[in-house]
Amino acid sequence: MPDVEAPEIELDEDAPTFRRRLALVVVLITLFGAVIAYLHEQNSNFEDNAARDAQMASIRGFGHQVQALSEYGLDYSVFVQREVLQRRAVVASARRRSTLDAGLAALYQSEGDRFTELRDAIDESTPVQDFDTASERDAELQREPDVERLRQKVFSTKSNDYGDKADAYVALLTVLAVSLFLTGLSLTLVGRGRYLLAIPGVAIAVVCVGWAGLITTGKITSVSQEAVSLTADGQRALVSGDADAAVDRYREAVADSPEFGTAWARLADAEFLAGAQPSANSQFQSLSDRDATTRAVDAGEKAISLGEGDASLLSSIGFFHFLLGQYDRAEELSRQALEGNDQFPPLVFNLGVVQVATGQASEARETYERGIELLADNRFQFLRQQIIGAARTDLEIAVDQTPDSEELAQEMKGLLALAERQVFGTPEDAPTTAPDDASVTDVSISTDSFRVFASYTADGFDSGTELTNIWYFRPLDRDGQGPFEQLFALDQVTFTGDDPVETFPVESGDCLPGGDYRVEVYAGADLLATGDQHFSDSPLGTLVVDGGEDFGFTMCRPEEWTPPPSEVTLEPGTLAFGNPDDPTQNVLVFAFPIGAGSGVDGTALLNATIQSVVAQQGITLDGPPEAGQALLGRTVDGSDARLDTTTVTGTNSLGDRMQITGSVGADNVVRLVMVSAANSDDLEIVRSELVNSIRFLRVPDVTASDGG
Amino acid sequence: MTDAVVPSWEGVRERRFERFMRRDAKLVIAVLIGLMSVTGAFITWKSSQLGERATDQDRLAIAETVLQEQSRAQVESQLRDEQQAFVQFKEDLTNARLLETEAESLAASGLPAEAAQARDEAAVLREVANNRASLTFDQSYVEFDEETGVPTEFKTDQRREDLRNLDDQAAKLSPDRTAAQAAEYRRRTQRLEGWTIALVLAVVLLTLATITRSIQARPVLASVAIVIYIVSTSIAFIGD
Numbered sequence: 001m002p003d004v005e006a007p008e009i010e011l012d013e014d015a016p017t018f019r020r021r022l023a024l025v026v027v028l029i030t031l032f033g034a035v036i037a038y039l040h041e042q043n044s045n046f047e048d049n050a051a052r053d054a055q056m057a058s059i060r061g062f063g064h065q066v067q068a069l070s071e072y073g074l075d076y077s078v079f080v081q082r083e084v085l086q087r088r089a090v091v092a093s094a095r096r097r098s099t100l101d102a103g104l105a106a107l108y109q110s111e112g113d114r115f116t117e118l119r120d121a122i123d124e125s126t127p128v129q130d131f132d133t134a135s136e137r138d139a140e141l142q143r144e145p146d147v148e149r150l151r152q153k154v155f156s157t158k159s160n161d162y163g164d165k166a167d168a169y170v171a172l173l174t175v176l177a178v179s180l181f182l183t184g185l186s187l188t189l190v191g192r193g194r195y196l197l198a199i200p201g202v203a204i205a206v207v208c209v210g211w212a213g214l215i216t217t218g219k220i221t222s223v224s225q226e227a228v229s230l231t232a233d234g235q236r237a238l239v240s241g242d243a244d245a246a247v248d249r250y251r252e253a254v255a256d257s258p259e260f261g262t263a264w265a266r267l268a269d270a271e272f273l274a275g276a277q278p279s280a281n282s283q284f285q286s287l288s289d290r291d292a293t294t295r296a297v298d299a300g301e302k303a304i305s306l307g308e309g310d311a312s313l314l315s316s317i318g319f320f321h322f323l324l325g326q327y328d329r330a331e332e333l334s335r336q337a338l339e340g341n342d343q344f345p346p347l348v349f350n351l352g353v354v355q356v357a358t359g360q361a362s363e364a365r366e367t368y369e370r371g372i373e374l375l376a377d378n379r380f381q382f383l384r385q386q387i388i389g390a391a392r393t394d395l396e397i398a399v400d401q402t403p404d405s406e407e408l409a410q411e412m413k414g415l416l417a418l419a420e421r422q423v424f425g426t427p428e429d430a431p432t433t434a435p436d437d438a439s440v441t442d443v444s445i446s447t448d449s450f451r452v453f454a455s456y457t458a459d460g461f462d463s464g465t466e467l468t469n470i471w472y473f474r475p476l477d478r479d480g481q482g483p484f485e486q487l488f489a490l491d492q493v494t495f496t497g498d499d500p501v502e503t504f505p506v507e508s509g510d511c512l513p514g515g516d517y518r519v520e521v522y523a524g525a526d527l528l529a530t531g532d533q534h535f536s537d538s539p540l541g542t543l544v545v546d547g548g549e550d551f552g553f554t555m556c557r558p559e560e561w562t563p564p565p566s567e568v569t570l571e572p573g574t575l576a577f578g579n580p581d582d583p584t585q586n587v588l589v590f591a592f593p594i595g596a597g598s599g600v601d602g603t604a605l606l607n608a609t610i611q612s613v614v615a616q617q618g619i620t621l622d623g624p625p626e627a628g629q630a631l632l633g634r635t636v637d638g639s640d641a642r643l644d645t646t647t648v649t650g651t652n653s654l655g656d657r658m659q660i661t662g663s664v665g666a667d668n669v670v671r672l673v674m675v676s677a678a679n680s681d682d683l684e685i686v687r688s689e690l691v692n693s694i695r696f697l698r699v700p701d702v703t704a705s706d707g708g
Numbered sequence: 709m710t711d712a713v714v715p716s717w718e719g720v721r722e723r724r725f726e727r728f729m730r731r732d733a734k735l736v737i738a739v740l741i742g743l744m745s746v747t748g749a750f751i752t753w754k755s756s757q758l759g760e761r762a763t764d765q766d767r768l769a770i771a772e773t774v775l776q777e778q779s780r781a782q783v784e785s786q787l788r789d790e791q792q793a794f795v796q797f798k799e800d801l802t803n804a805r806l807l808e809t810e811a812e813s814l815a816a817s818g819l820p821a822e823a824a825q826a827r828d829e830a831a832v833l834r835e836v837a838n839n840r841a842s843l844t845f846d847q848s849y850v851e852f853d854e855e856t857g858v859p860t861e862f863k864t865d866q867r868r869e870d871l872r873n874l875d876d877q878a879a880k881l882s883p884d885r886t887a888a889q890a891a892e893y894r895r896r897t898q899r900l901e902g903w904t905i906a907l908v909l910a911v912v913l914l915t916l917a918t919i920t921r922s923i924q925a926r927p928v929l930a931s932v933a934i935v936i937y938i939v940s941t942s943i944a945f946i947g948d
Contacts, residue, residue, distance in 0.1 A: 020919040027912040034908040041755075041901045045762075045894040052766040052887060056773045063777030070788040078795050106817045114806040121802045121858075125795050 019187065022198060026183055029205045033176050036212055040169035046220075047162035054155035061148035068141035075137055078126035085119035086550045090573040094592025097571065098605055098670070112572070130548070139239035146232045153262050154223045157307070161220045168215045172208055179204035219259075221306075227257035234266060243274035254299075261306035265313050268300035272320060277475060283383070284346060284390035286397060287485060288323070296320050304333075311340030315347040319394075322354050325401055330354045345371045345380065349391040356405050356412060357398040368412045372419045385423050388416050389488030392470070396483035414525030417468050424493045426466055434523035435460055440467070442500070443531030445519055449632045449692040450512040450556065451505035451640075452490065454519040454531055461496040465523065468493055469503050472518040476537060484518055505640070511543035511556035511693060538689045540579075547575055549697065552591040553671070556693035561587075584656045584678040587690045591671045594664075602664035609672060610648060610662050618653030630661050630691065631671060633699030641699055643671065649683075652676070657683040661691060666700045737914050737930055744914070744937055748907045751944055755900040758893045765890035772883035779878030783871040787864065793844035794862040800837035802858050804830040899944070906940035 092112035096105045128134045182201030186194040234249030250267035254260060275292020276285050300317035318333030334351035341347060348371035355364035371391070375384055395409040418432055438460035445454050454469060470491050472484035490506045508517070514537035521529045543556040551573055561577040570576060573592055579585035594602055614621065629642035643663040652658050657680055662672040673691050677683040807830035815823035841847055851861040873879050913933035917926045
């Protein structure tokens with residue numbers, strides 16, 4: 001027998017059938033792969049088109065921005081020119097009134113008329129008429145750049161969506177290759193073993209078919225041009241100060257294109273601002289109506305779910321959650337925001353305040369120290385005080401919501417008080433704590449000419465020790481409830497020495513709004529005393545600001561009071577208002593420069609003017625003129641200065657009480673205020689509410705400084 | 709016992725067509741599959757070429773947008789300068805007219821020296837305004853009040869249009885058109901890629917024709933595949 005092993009012959013009866021079927025499977029997978037490759041190509045093309053359009057929109061945004069800026073620059077400079085002509089008309093008119101020479105009076109009269117006509121001619125060249133219209137014009141011009149920015153965002157989102165799809169198809173093709181590999185490999189085996197490869201290969205291909213279906217039906221973010229336009233309109237309204245209109249536009253935008261994340265994000269901000277009270281801290285608003293905050297959270301969460309995730313938005317929505325007491329989500333979003341940007345102090349403080357509210361003492365300390373460290377950077381020098389103010393307001397909210405956090409919040413406020421010393425230029429080696437036996441007592445808050453100031457007794461300090469005074473305010477409509485807002489603009493330092501220690505009187509917004517005022521006195525990081533005071537609104541009703549640079553003064557007047565009827569012509573630079581419910585109550589203010597060439601003595605002219613008014617009105621004076629400093633002026637560098645005044649009081653021919661207060665300064669400008677009322681008590685109210693609110697502008701800096 | 713009779717094909721002659729269908733047709737189909745694969749590769753290459761062109765057009769469109777926006781910035785800057793100069797021109801000429809009127813009333817009020825001074829000032833203003841205008845903007849864009857001769861309006865839109873047209877480099881640019889060309893190239897690549905699916909379908913049919921046991925079905929399947937191949941290739945290339 002030969003020593004040869006017979007070859008093993010395996011009988012594989014269904015091999016041809018298997019191969020046939022497998023060949024069919026392979027070509028079908030290949031056909032499917034071709035379809036997927038086509039879809040990948042298609043989505044890649046759409047991605048490239050959208051990416052290109054995004055870049056073009058971005059560049060166009062820059063171009064439109066340049067156009068808007070140059071256009072606004074022109075409009076504003078023409079407005080300035082118009083104001084200059086208006087001022088020249090006022091000066092000419094004043095000179096006419098102050099000269100005794102009839103010829104010169106005629107000359108000044110015709111000059112005044114000429115400047116007025118010139119002003120009107122220039123007026124047609126610009127839509128900017130005042131600061132409000134300037135702001136509106138700016139918002140209008142910024143619309144086009146904003147449209148391009150939004151388009152860029154829409155195209156970028158679209159590009160990302162198509163890119164994601166294309167990437168998914170590539171992944172699918174890779175898996176499909178595995179399927180083909182397994183199927184092909186099964187041909188190399190015989191018997192049942194080949195099915196162990198063929199079946200998974202086919203199964204993978206089937207799964208790929210389902211996967212492809214999911215990818216293909218996946219949505220691409222769709223945003224219409226109309227939605228972009230509405231969103232830009234919303235931004236325009238918001239910049240113009242009309243948050244309600246902005247909310248309407250944004251809502252229309254998201255109704256039109258519910259996937260427009262940017263519109264949702266902007267809606268969140270607008271909702272919050274629409275519910276907010278006018279604030280001293282316009283850039284970092286902390287307080288808003290609860291319903292508005294809830295709506296803001298809803299819109300913000302929708303924006304986040306649509307992929308909006310910049311640090312600022314996340315931090316804002318986190319802060320809104322904090323305001324609603326939803327601390328877990330607030331902390332989560334604040335942390336996410338810091339992952340995106342941990343270099344902007346407000347984002348850091350937004351996390352810190354949540355940690356304070358939830359009693360995480362060591363974490364809060366670390367976070368606030370980090371925020372304060374960032375704040376020391378020079379790039380925040382113009383925002384530093386605003387940021388600190390907003391952080392203090394946030395701590396007030398934390399204490400209001402979780403009273404247990406008061407001690408920790410106070411510790412953080414101490415750190416912020418130290419940080420604010422950088423604003424005041426306090427030497428770095430100044431003590432950071434109060435001496436052990438030091439105290440501040442008898443803190444009181446008072447007003448002076450619509451300005452608030454604090455006074456107190458400081459004991460146990462070395463003379464000249466610096467104290468920091470931090471101011472807070474809660475408006476009347478809160479009825480003494482809820483958190484205070486920090487008024488950073490009123491903060492100042494005082495120095496111990498002669499008691500009582502007094503802060504400079506400073507204005508708190510326009511026309512000293514009524515409400516609760518609070519001052520905290522710190523030595524370093526130590527809070528030594530707190531003073532509270534409630535002020536009611538004016539007995540004359542809601543006061544609004546009037547006047548301005550072109551009048552040479554500003555004043556507060558009751559909103560309901562009206563100017564004289566149109567047939568009464570006021571001299572340029574004059575404001576007059578009367579109470580429609582009580583015709584005896586009136587106020588008239590004017591300021592006019594005396595012509596240098598008129599040769600008239602200022603004091604003599606002032607006296608003559610007062611005498612002329614007294615004679616015109618038939619006033620019987622109570623007594624001789626009284627000297628005083630009844631009027632307040634503001635120098636060009638913004639300091640307040642008391643003006644030497646002459647005041648006469650009397651009764652006119654109708655029996656109304658009248659008071660005339662005049663001043664003429666070293667700048668040869670006559671400033672005169674006249675008030676009237678039915679009786680002495682009413683006259684005192686009108687005087688204290690209106691005359692005290694007047695600020696004559698650009699007064700000379702030679703009089704006694706009075707704060708500011 | 710006799711030996712078993714073994715049947716034999718000897719003497720049996722296979723018909724030519726049947727032999728072709730059994731053996732040679734598979735060879736032809738293999739060749740056809742190869743041909744279709746080569747055609748598919750060519751279409752893919754062509755599509756890739758078009759894709760490259762689309763990318764080039766994208767870059768060009770962006771570069772054109774940059775140039776166009778630079779030109780826009782330049783035009784707007786010049787336009788604002790001219791508008792500013794026009795406002796001054798308008799103010800000066802209006803002032804001159806008003807001074808002349810003022811001079812008349814001053815003269816009537818018995819102030820001849822002041823009247824003369826006003827007239828003199830008006831003349832100077834007019835001279836300076838015209839001189840400045842000639843140096844700063846084209847007066848053909850200014851509308852004048854026919855009665856007073858005072859300028860009333862600067863034709864901003866027309867001037868902007870002309871300034872843009874004057875910038876011949878930017879005027880001939882059309883980034884939107886270039887972007888549309890890029891999109892068109894991409895549409896063509898897409899179209900070509902689409903026809904490769906038809907080619908693969910033809911390959912599927914040829915594969916079916918190869919593996920089928922039905923001799924009647926084979927030529928039908930192969931014919932359909934060939935028709936698909938010819939039609940899709942023709943449309944792909946002729947229509948492009």
